[in-house]
Amino acid sequence: MNRRNFIKIVSFGGVLTVASKMTLDAFADAHKGNGKAVKRWAMIIDTKKCAEQENCTKCMDACNTIHNIPHFDNKKDEVKWIWKEKFEHAFITSENPYLSEKINKRQIPLLCNHCDNPPCTEVCPTQATWKREDGIVMMDWHRCIGCRYCIAACPFGSRSFNWRDPRENIENLNEAFPTRTKGVVEKCTFCDERIARGQIPACVEACEAKAMHFGDLNDANSELRKILVNNFSIRRKPELGTSPEVYYLV
Amino acid sequence: MYDAGKIIFGLIIFVILFSSPIWLNLAGNPGYKPDIKYPVNEKECIAPREYMNHNHMEILNDWRDKVVRADIRFYNQNAKPFLIDGKPAEMSLTHTCLKCHSNKSEFCDRCHNFLAVKPYCWECHVTPEEVQK
Numbered sequence: 001m002n003r004r005n006f007i008k009i010v011s012f013g014g015v016l017t018v019a020s021k022m023t024l025d026a027f028a029d030a031h032k033g034n035g036k037a038v039k040r041w042a043m044i045i046d047t048k049k050c051a052e053q054e055n056c057t058k059c060m061d062a063c064n065t066i067h068n069i070p071h072f073d074n075k076k077d078e079v080k081w082i083w084k085e086k087f088e089h090a091f092i093t094s095e096n097p098y099l100s101e102k103i104n105k106r107q108i109p110l111l112c113n114h115c116d117n118p119p120c121t122e123v124c125p126t127q128a129t130w131k132r133e134d135g136i137v138m139m140d141w142h143r144c145i146g147c148r149y150c151i152a153a154c155p156f157g158s159r160s161f162n163w164r165d166p167r168e169n170i171e172n173l174n175e176a177f178p179t180r181t182k183g184v185v186e187k188c189t190f191c192d193e194r195i196a197r198g199q200i201p202a203c204v205e206a207c208e209a210k211a212m213h214f215g216d217l218n219d220a221n222s223e224l225r226k227i228l229v230n231n232f233s234i235r236r237k238p239e240l241g242t243s244p245e246v247y248y249l250v
Numbered sequence: 251m252y253d254a255g256k257i258i259f260g261l262i263i264f265v266i267l268f269s270s271p272i273w274l275n276l277a278g279n280p281g282y283k284p285d286i287k288y289p290v291n292e293k294e295c296i297a298p299r300e301y302m303n304h305n306h307m308e309i310l311n312d313w314r315d316k317v318v319r320a321d322i323r324f325y326n327q328n329a330k331p332f333l334i335d336g337k338p339a340e341m342s343l344t345h346t347c348l349k350c351h352s353n354k355s356e357f358c359d360r361c362h363n364f365l366a367v368k369p370y371c372w373e374c375h376v377t378p379e380e381v382q383k
Contacts (some may be wrong), residue, residue: 068376132321140318141374175381176344178374196323 039113039134040217041190042245043204044227047087049211051106059109060084062206063188068179070166076152079160081188082203091248093237109212111203112137112158112188113236113244118202120150120159129185135245136190136215146183155240159187190214217245284364285292287356295350296325305367313341343375352378 002157039070050056062083063069070079092205114137121130121137128143129150151159173179177193191201199205204212215224227233233247251257266273271354288299295302296309316322325332325339325346332339340346351357354377 138318142314142318173376173381175378180377181370181373192321196321228254234279 038218041135042217042224043111044213044224044247044249046211046249047106047108049209050109053209058205058208059212060207062202065172066174066177066202068174068177070169072169077163079162079166081185082109085110091236091241092101108248111246113156113246114190116243116245117241119153119242123149123153136192138189138192139187141180141184144184146185148185149187153229155237155242157176157184284360285345286360287353289350292350296332296339310343317341348378354379
């Protein structure tokens, strides 16, 4: 091969590379919805406002009744979507030994964080759990085989397994929502069935202290974004890189 | 062959008796048929009865995947929203099917039992009958 041909081939290759990169980028943009409003559902919980209502269980009660969540006296069988835990347990990696007793003992509502980078969905062998485009970490109970990999993967303890038949331990059966069956994992789905009807999650609606806020983080003018700009907020175990989308104001 | 006449005669009788259900069915006597109670006051279904009899399970599977996995909640027919009582029909066993067919034991079960199929829908989905209890 002479010098002239070599330069021809190399420059042709170069042009081809640049052109294909541009085409691929264009496709990638189109796939993102390009300008179309993709939502990113998220939640903010004001722990101070919440703590003012001592021993309040309104958010949990609303969730439990609407979603047919069974109650078991034995802790090992417990099924929970939203529950309360002391600050020092909820934010176990905050590593601050000098926090006041008041904050350490504050009861914090916890639920699935609907992480941006959810480890639970990565390990599911049947794609029974996956991250929706709007950020909800969804569950398909039809498809769950009960392997419990997701429970092991979730660093927040947000997932529960039905060790027993839940039907026997549901106080008031809500006809509008299915129960689960023995051998299935369940967790909070940000009330996807209510969002689909234009409602907000049941816990947020039930909170009389207005300590819970729900909305679209991709909307720069949303209430959530304003709260996050004007207040200091923390997330659970951010160092793990799962990027939780439930923010807490302290 | 000894006693060929008796044996062949016996065989013919055996074959006729053994296949008699088939002949009776062909003769227009289907024997037992499950007595399914259709809703009395409701006239609208998402598809004709004949089609639903044979294909409701496929429709339900399709609805399940669309609602849970793709977040498509309402039923479209010929690319248009399907209306029941003027409202778009939700793709939901509980909110659409069971609203009219509220009698699972007289509707779903009778046919399923007859055909010996055991769909596991009801292990999770709640029927109106269960709530009344």
